[in-house]
Amino acid sequence: MEVLKVHDKKLRQVSEDISYFDDFLQLFVNQMIETMYEHDAIGLAAPQVGVNRNVIVVDPSMGEDKTAIKIMINPKITERSGTIETEEGCLSIPGFKGIVPRSEHIEVEFSDILGVSQKIKVSGILSIIIQHEIDHLHGILFVDKANSVKMVQKTKILRREEKIA
Ligand code: CO
Numbered sequence: 695m696e697v698l699k700v701h702d703k704k705l706r707q708v709s710e711d712i713s714y715f716d717d718f719l720q721l722f723v724n725q726m727i728e729t730m731y732e733h734d735a736i737g738l739a740a741p742q743v744g745v746n747r748n749v750i751v752v753d754p755s756m757g758e759d760k761t762a763i764k765i766m767i768n769p770k771i772t773e774r775s776g777t778i779e780t781e782e783g784c785l786s787i788p789g790f791k792g793i794v795p796r797s798e799h800i801e802v803e804f805s806d807i808l809g810v811s812q813k814i815k816v817s818g819i820l821s822i823i824i825q826h827e828i829d830h831l832h833g834i835l836f837v838d839k840a841n842s843v844k845m846v847q848k849t850k851i852l853r854r855e856e857k858i859a
Pocket of ligand 1: 784786830
């Protein structure tokens with residue numbers, strides 16, 4: 695799947711909830727996961743592949759730990775605490791990084807791929823990626839929230855080290 699870049703209007707729209715948990719959704723999520731791994735990313739939101747629906751996939755291990763993948767349908771942050779600032783990047787804004795303030799701990803409600811409601815508490819890097827991806831569902835990009843943004847060189851190695859979502 696093609697990943698949309700920063701000026702695409704679809705990245706600025708508010709996405710809609712998924713209501714049918716069918717084979718089409720499974721296929722779409724599989725394609726999102728494939729696209730995320732293809733780009734060495736740690737997260738991807740549906741609007742980034744041109745679909746304004748509330749679907750995100752997250753994997754801080756970039757495919758190395760088969761149990762690390764999180765598929766979240768209609769995710770909502772229900773609790774937040776603490777603050778944490780790290781450098782973020784985004785597949786839709788290649789070549790830029792920024793320091794973004796986030797909540798350190800969050801509680802997220804979502805449906806799994808079968809439509810079953812789940813609630814988890816996460817901290818640290820996982821919390822940051824999930825907040826970054828949920829922002830995409832609201833048409834928000836990391837540069838909107840960053841304290842500072844800088845241009846970086848785009849080498850494959852750098853991308854692997856710095857991690858992008
Ligand atoms: Co992003």
